[in-house]
Amino acid sequence: MTTSAQTGSAETAATTVVLTDVAAVKVKALIEQEGRDDLRLRVAVQPGGCSGLRYQLFFDERSLDGDIVNDFGGVEVVVDRMSAPYLSGATIDFADRIDAQGFTIDNPNAQNSCACGDSFH
Template sequence: MTTSAQTGTEAVAETTKAATTIILTDVAAEKVKNLLEQEGRDDLRLRVAVQPGGCSGLRYQLFFDERSLDGDIVDDFGGVQVVVDRMSAPYLTGATVDYADRIDAQGFTIDNPNAGGSCACGDSFH
């Protein structure tokens, strides 16, 4: 029974982690590392949040943060910590943060399977 109980607990923990994880691509992680080096601070983490606003109702926010909030979900991507608050987590489950540096696009992008649609500016979603 002990083995069965441990397996059940591990499965729950794994499901919880998978349900609340945001993905940071290697390119995006490298860009975040470079930006943190420019800031000269090693105490900052990339916080990804969802806030009301924008044309479609919700807007992404990406910023460096030193705070730890109750219920924060923290994932590590090659030394880059990404933090999602508990209210934003359901909106960001399975979302991928990438970085583009092309002539037609530059900056961080979020590919979110939970978004029902987005506005033309690409800054907000519903």
């Protein structure tokens, strides 16, 4: 269930990733601190880490061929077409507690993950 978006060849898919309201507020605040309105949160999966694959979250202004774009209250989350199968159904949250601080990813596709939570298989 993908449809073409307004920007080039980008696609929108409701099932790729979910950004919680708390995470969306944090991402929006971080983008505002950068003083730019062209940035989006890019979520990618790259080889590496102790479990084989590693998550990457970073701000990006690029639009790549095959990108899947989801909008969460004015915050765009972009996933490249190679990472999309690994991230389908994943939830990105932001924690600010004593035991956890920063962005977290709950990924139903991860069969195993390392103790640090930075990589998965």
